[in-house]
Amino acid sequence: MPVPPLRIAVAGLGAIGMAVARALAEGVPGCVLAAASARDLDAARARLGFAPEVPLVPLADLAGHADLVVECAPGALLADVVTPFLAAGRTAVVLSCGALLAHPELIDLARERGGRILVPSGALPGLDAVRAAAEGTIHSVTLATRKPVAGLQGAPYLAERGIDLAGLAEPLRVFAGSAREAALAFPANVNVAAALALAGIGPERTRVEVWADPAAARNRHTVAVASDSANFTLDIENLPSENPRTSRITALSAIALLRGLAAPLRVGS
DSSP, X not given: OOOOOEEEEEEOOSHHHHHHHHHHHHOBTXXXXXXXXXXXXXXXXXXXXXXXXXXXXXXGGGGGTOSEEEEOSOGGGHHHHHHHHHHTTOEEEESOGGGGGGOHHHHHHHHHHTXXXXXXXXXXXXXXXXXXXXXXXXXXXXEEEEEOHHHHTTOHXXXXXXXXXXXXXXXXXXXXXXXXXXXXXXXXXXXXXXXXXXXXTOTTTOEEEEEEOTTOSSEEEEEEEEESSOEEEEEEEEOBOSSTTSBHHHHHHHHHHHHHHSOSOOOOO
16 A cells, blocks of 8 residues: 655745755655745745745644654744644654754653654764764764855854954864854854764764865865774865855755655665
């Protein structure tokens, strides 16, 4: 007997959300775009012209339309987006995973109600290797993130400290600390730090540096892991999306996760 497709809701229709919605509308086996939500529903309707039949509804109404939500909204809205789904024992795909560090109660809710939180690899591949190493003993994890100046402009952390990137002539380290501190300091920029911490040794022990680089045209992340099973370094340069604060591959990783939900073959843990 055929299995009904998963009804997918997309919360947030910025660069990432639009890419996910378009992929679903074009066809992801086992999934169907069932609803979407955005801050400005009228403007979103014009952008969602490729799927005119899909309901555009307020965030609070998404759970009435779907089995699974893909969260592509600002991190401040994470709890509003995913709580109704987790409370109903459903699944939330979370892109703003930095906000998860500030809302551990969402993980507790998923555990209590039988819901699931899925975090795509996003802009940082290799999380499978980190998760595997965490089954043994990881001694250390470090992340160095280099971003074009435009990708960090306007970050509250920089404004609060009077760090002006205008006219920057050489790379400048603007942050060094734990993954938890990085996620709080740059909520729109370093979800990779939170994903890495959740996959490995936690937000307190995962060390992060953030660099503004005037010569960089891409977001670059370098991860170094030392463990009792393997020592490895991961290095990736990501093309930015239409939003310079996010990488193009972030949306693709969410689409790949959805495609794997019903795939007869899935490679990687």
